[in-house]
Amino acid sequence: MDHLAILDKKRKLLQKIISGEKTIESRWYKFKKTPYQRITAGDTIYFKDSGEPVTVRANVSKTLFFDHLDETRIKSIISQYGQKTGISLSSVERLLGKNFCTLIFLENVEVIPPFNIDKKGYGMMAAWITLESIEKIKR
Numbered sequence: 001m002d003h004l005a006i007l008d009k010k011r012k013l014l015q016k017i018i019s020g021e022k023t024i025e026s027r028w029y030k031f032k033k034t035p036y037q038r039i040t041a042g043d044t045i046y047f048k049d050s051g052e053p054v055t056v057r058a059n060v061s062k063t064l065f066f067d068h069l070d071e072t073r074i075k076s077i078i079s080q081y082g083q084k085t086g087i088s089l090s091s092v093e094r095l096l097g098k099n100f101c102t103l104i105f106l107e108n109v110e111v112i113p114p115f116n117i118d119k120k121g122y123g124m125m126a127a128w129i130t131l132e133s134i135e136k137i138k139r
Contacts, residue, residue, distance in 0.1 A: 001043045003035055004117065004129040004137065009049040014056060016086055017047060017109055024084040024105055027128060028098040034130040036102050039063055045104065046112075046134050053114035054134075062105040069099050077101060115139070 005025060007013040016022035025045065027035060039045075039060060047056040066077060074095050078087055081103055087095075116139045122129050131137065 001039070002131050002134040003039060003043060003045045004054070004131070004134065005045050005047050006127045007047060007049050009051065011086075013086060014047055014049050017058070017106065018056060018111060020109070022084065022086045022106075024081055024103050026081070026085040026087065026104070027102045028095050029100045030098055032100055034128050035104065036100050037065055038130050039102065039104060044134075045106070048117070053116050055111060055114045056109060057112050058106040058109040060104055061107040064103040066101040066103075067099060069095075069101060071096060074098070074101075077103075 013022060017025070029036065041060050041062055043060045045058050045060060046054045047058065048054040066073065069077075071092065074092055075089065078085075078089055078092065078095075082088055085103070117134075117137045118139050119126060119129065119137065122137070129137065
């Protein structure tokens with residue numbers, strides 16, 4: 001399975017993934033949505049900054065899923081994995097109200113030749129897309 005992760009350019013997360021500073025991608029949601037329980041070890045993630053072409057590919061080595069989140073569980077997850085996700089304990093406030101968390105452990109991160117995508121049919125605001133193959137949205 002392939003996945004497209006769209007990152008907030010202002011937070012410079014893509015550079016942190018490339019440098020190895022960020023080795024776990026996390027997604028926090030109020031409701032169940034992809035990639036929650038739809039991503040597994042062996043899958044491939046393509047990364048792009050918002051408004052930019054896809055430029056990075058990584059493999060998934062492991063995933064963890066959490067639900068029924070409250071402030072205590074959120075703090076526990078961030079205490080254990082925060083440094084590798086790029087999230088600090090000071091971010092707990094913005095995560096309150098999220099009920100689901102997906103942690104995706106990255107390996108074999110590589111910069112690839114840039115390519116554009118067509119998200120038509122996936123929602124213009126979609127920040128994560130799960131597909132059989134990236135070729136389906138590659139332009």
